[in-house]
Amino acid sequence: MKSIHIGAPLKSSNSLRPPLLATAIAVSGHEKIEVSSIQVRKTSTLGHSNSLVGRLNHLQSCKLNYTQSANKYYTRFHRHQRQRTKVLANDASENLHASAFVPPQIDGKSFGATLNVIYRFSKVYTLQGTVLSIISISLLAIQKLSDFTPLFLIGVLQAVIGGSLANLYVASINQLSDIDIDKINKPHLPLASGEISVKTAIRLTLLYAILGFFLGWSIKSWPLKLGLFLWYAVGTAYSVDLPLLRWKRDPALAAMSVWSLQGTIIPILFHLHAQTHIYGRSLLLSKHVFFVSGIMSIYAIVAALFKDIPDVEGDKINGVNSLASQVGTKTVFWLCIWLLEMAYGMAILIGLSSTHFWIRSIMVIGHMILGFILWREANLVDLKNNEAIESFYLFIWKLYGAEYLLVPFLRF
Known part of the structure; x- marks a missing residue:
């Protein structure tokens, strides 16, 4: 069995020692073995004595001095650092180049993402029922096939656009009034989650109100004007937290609000719009x-x-x-x-x-x-x-x- 001589420990003295690194050489005959440890202490028994291999006592045949090892270590370390710095610099350059093509943003979001948030905030999907109900109740006014005229289609389109704007307004004003409640019940909603700012939500709500009133008063149809006015008024009274309003707090007032819209305004006033404005018939239900x-x-x-x-x-x-x-x-x-x-x-x-x-x-x-x-x-x-x-x-x-x-x- 060949013997291995362990030399003296490396001295830190005044030299700068690489952290957590020790290097030594063990010589056995013509064999040369390089040993490196990361400050790992291990106990072994040689004869009747215990020694710590982590301390590497008495290297007698050291062929590589500590300074050379340290220099090699730092050379490799700085080469690695230079390569890493170069890679990071390239990544930063690519990101900067890509940022030049980012589309305009609203409230910190891209234009496409903003449209998606507006869609969910305004609950555009609820327009399906509104559009269907207005078209359906208008068709009930048709008595014969000759009643299908361009004037009928234009009148129905006016009613659909006006009703849709009113629907968007009611959905928006309700969320603006229920931010604190929605943070508990429906935290996923855009306004409650912070996806859209309160300022932007107010602007959208005002836009729906202004467009709806402008359309209503530009059409010479008193049933449509009255229907849109009541739609906006009831929607506001249902949601807004002001004295004598916020009708949703009371079950009876809340039910009356929804009933007045779905049970009266749409089926009666929008039907009268088709009867009187489109066909010029007498007021008859x-x-x-x-x-x-x-x-x-x-x-x-x-x-x-x-x-x-x-x-x-x-x-x-x-x-x-x-x-x-x-x-x-x-x-x-x-x-x-x-x-x-x-x-x-x-x-x-x-x-x-x-x-x-x-x-x-x-x-x-x-x-x-x-x-x-x-x-x-x-x-x-x-x-x-x-x-x-x-x-x-x-x-x-x-x-x-x-x-x-x-x-x-x-x-x-």
Whole structure:
């Protein structure tokens, strides 16, 4: 067995010692072994004595002195640092070059991202129901095929644009008034999460209001003017926290607000806009319009009550005494379901009384299908899961849209 001689430890003395580094050479015959340690102490036994290998005692045949080793270490270290600095400099140059092509930003976001935030803040997706309801109730005014004229299309388009602007305003003013509540109930909303600033939100809300009023007063149709004015007024009273306003705090006033819009303003005033302004007919409301107003009033009340179910926690903290926070979410949920089923039952009975087979078939079969789907989906909802409740709330608005698809055919 060959012996290995361990030389004396390296001296730090006045030389600059590389941190955590020790280098030594062990010689055995003609073999030369370089040993490096990173201040690791290890105990070994040689004969009857213990020694610490980390201290490397008594190197007798050192072929490489400490200064040379240190210089080699620092040479390698500085070469690595120069290479790393060069790479970082290249990356910085590339980033600076790329930044020249960044598109304009609004509120710290790119133009595309800003449009997405505005879309979600204004709840543009809710316009589907608004557009469908206005077109549908306008079609109810058509009595014969010759009534389809360019004047009719222009008049409906005016009503759709005005109603859409009012819808955007109501959605925006409601979020501006509910920032603190939404931070608890719906922190994902753009205004509550800080994705859009309050200043920008106010500008958008004012823009929707100004454009809506300008359009309304530029059209010589008193039903449309009155409808848009009431839409803006009710939406403001429902949300804004001012004396005698903030109607959403009171369950009765909240339900009345939604009912006045969905049950009266849209089905009656926008229908009269088609009757008087487009066709120049006398002011007359048919039994079909009253039926639509009645069934949509029930939808409106259900929407007003159901909307507060997932917001109970935030409403209690902010002093909003909704019906759901008073009697419980389960009670309000099933109250809404039975109200809608009652509306479908009423529609089926009226449909059965019609003397026209095709009207009777559409009203009976259509509302039976809607009632069945509603009951099936309601029994699948987990009332302890707010996401499930919110999803079902959106499903109710789909049923609302489906009802308006039937409206042009409700001529019993």
